[in-house]
Amino acid sequence: MAPGSSCALGVNFAPTAAGSLQPHVLRGDFVVCDQFVDRTWGRPDTFYPDGPTVAHVGAADPYCPQLRALAIETATAAGLRVHPRGTVVVIQGPRFSTRSESRWFSKMDWDVVNMTQYPEVILARELELCYVNVSLITDYDAGLEGSPEIQPVSVAEVERFFVTNNERVRELILSMAPKIPAERSCPCATAMGGAVIG
Numbered sequence: 282m283a284p285g286s287s288c289a290l291g292v293n294f295a296p297t298a299a300g301s302l303q304p305h306v307l308r309g310d311f312v313v314c315d316q317f318v319d320r321t322w323g324r325p326d327t328f329y330p331d332g333p334t335v336a337h338v339g340a341a342d343p344y345c346p347q348l349r350a351l352a353i354e355t356a357t358a359a360g361l362r363v364h365p366r367g368t369v370v371v372i373q374g375p376r377f378s379t380r381s382e383s384r385w386f387s388k389m390d391w392d393v394v395n396m397t398q399y400p401e402v403i404l405a406r407e408l409e410l411c412y413v414n415v416s417l418i419t420d421y422d423a424g425l426e427g428s429p430e431i432q433p434v435s436v437a438e439v440e441r442f443f444v445t446n447n448e449r450v451r452e453l454i455l456s457m458a459p460k461i462p463a464e465r466s467c468p469c470a471t472a473m474g475g476a477v478i479g
Contacts, residue, residue: 293412296414300422302421309418311417328407334478335479338406351413352457367393369393369395
């Protein structure tokens, strides 16, 4: 699971660095994702790979609604620029996108790009953990259409930006943690109900 996870609490915080695919999603913004698109391959993505038990866990709303609401509320109260929803396209990596791929992702109206959220979010769902992603925007992927002054992402740029903003991410998580309700009212705790076959 992701750095910053709190599995013992039945929750998993997943702060990530991500690239923006849209002009209104700025570097330094936070995006509390509510959807993902998987563009990965070959990653073990289930705890039921070989049978005879098979599981088809629901993924229509893959992120915990209770933790998402808490993240949005906490970030807003802290005066952070936060987007209350967003679709992350998860790419295989370790390479970054080509300009054509980035243009395609943007035209599909996806908001951010990242390499790590899948299969994490689905594995958390199979474990019936609450999972919330907060993406810190560090770059603009391969650039933005019509903005030639924006350079494609580099490792140095991501690392430099994430390090200088790491304290903001840490403070957000530490502010959220004490507010997590003792009783879960979300569907995460029963996500596997009816999902197992055999």
